[in-house]
Amino acid sequence: MTKVKESSTIQENKKSAFEECPVTYVMEKIGGYWKPIILFQLLSGSKRYSDLRKAIPAITEKVLIQHLKQLEADQLLTRKAMPVVPPHVTYSLTKSGLALKPVLYEMAVWAVQDSKENAKTFRRNLKNFPGMN
Amino acid sequence: MTKVKESSTIQENKKSAFEECPVTYVMEKIGGYWKPIILFQLLSGSKRYSDLRKAIPAITEKVLIQHLKQLEADQLLTRKAMPVVPPHVTYSLTKSGLALKPVLYEMAVWAVQDSKENAKTFRRNLKNFPGMN
DNA sequence: ACAAGTACTTACCCTAAAGTATGTAGCTAT
DNA sequence: ATAGCTACATACTTTAGGGTAAGTACTTGT
Structure with missing residues (x-):
């Protein structure tokens, strides 16, 4: 009779x-x-759905929209749809989302420091850090 | 015969x-x-394995050690084991890991701003932000 | 002899996230 | 009439991450 672990309080x-x-x-x-x-992509201003897809080519449509919905539900961005055909939808950061700028910025700074090999690309990217003129 | 999507370039x-x-x-x-x-827990200084477990009670041992190994492999922290019994192992941030402090700090700042209800708890936590005296 | 302490390891399962593929609405341009 | 555009939706499968439970090594304390 081995002692039973009493670790079922993980939710608490x-x-x-x-x-x-x-x-x-x-x-x-x-x-x-x-x-x-x-969020990083939206720092430079509101973007259309298709723009986001182009900006983040590695993401699939399903995952992209899935996260957009969640971020919207979490009040980090807002969706604006113009009732035209073909559809025109833009996403932009809320106040809360914009407040993440320092976080993302510090991330970018760290990325530059941390990587030796890709440093040049990153440094260029840092120069025109979105909304940081 | 519908057109086949040529989107198999995700790795590239x-x-x-x-x-x-x-x-x-x-x-x-x-x-x-x-x-x-x-990483946040280690900002306040090196900690023993058991200390980390206590500090992050929601994490399981398996996942904790799994991430510790990965973070070590990614050069964000170092492991120091004293050859004693019972074992005594401490984890501490590398230079790279320490450089993440601004990122984590800004995260904490954002958390305070973003949450109204838990603001008090967070603010108290911010006051003694690890290694930020 | 055996319980206790620490830092793990291993095996198994389960779920949530992500990837793949295709479909749809509704108008426009050809 | 049909193809094309945009912003999705939906079904189906695969993968990765995480959770549970138990075991191990090695010595000290009783």
Whole structure:
């Protein structure tokens, strides 16, 4: 009769961690791979759906729209649809979303420092950091 | 005979996106849910394995060690093991890892602004932001 | 002899996220 | 009439990440 682990309180623990650690809070909103990348693209101003696809060619349509919906639900961006044909939809950051600029900016800074080999590309990218004139 | 989509170039695209977008570079290193949280805990100084577990109760041992290994492989932290019994292992940030401090800090700032309800808890947490005296 | 402590490891399962492929609406231009 | 444009939706499959549970090594303390 081996002792049974009493570690079934993970849900509770997750909640308290969420309340104690600010980074956990952030991760709940923009955690994962794609969200910060999408937000980064919108820093330079509102973009059409098709523009986002071009800007992030590695993402699939399904995943892109999926995250756009979630980010909208989380109040980080807003969707504006013009009732025309063909459809014209633009996405732009909310105040909350825009407030993430320092976070994304520091990420870009770090990327430049951290990578030796691709440093040149990144540095160029940093120069025209969206909305940082 | 419907036209077949020629979208099998995702790997190439991913590579070019990686070279163009600094945030993508960052996501490859600290993307996902847990890594930023772990790094955040280490900002206040090196910690033992068991300390990390206590600090992040919601994470399971398997996932924790899994990420520690990866972060070590990515040169964000180092592992130091003392050859004693019971084992004594400490993890601490490398220069690269420490350089993430501004990123994590801005995240914490954002978390405070973004949340109304939990603002108090977060603000208290911000006051003693690790290594920011 | 055996329980306890620490830092793991391994095996198995399950779910959520992501990828693939195709379809659709509704008007426009040819 | 049909192809083309945009912004999706939907079904189906695959993969990666995470969760659960249990085991291991090696010595000290009782």
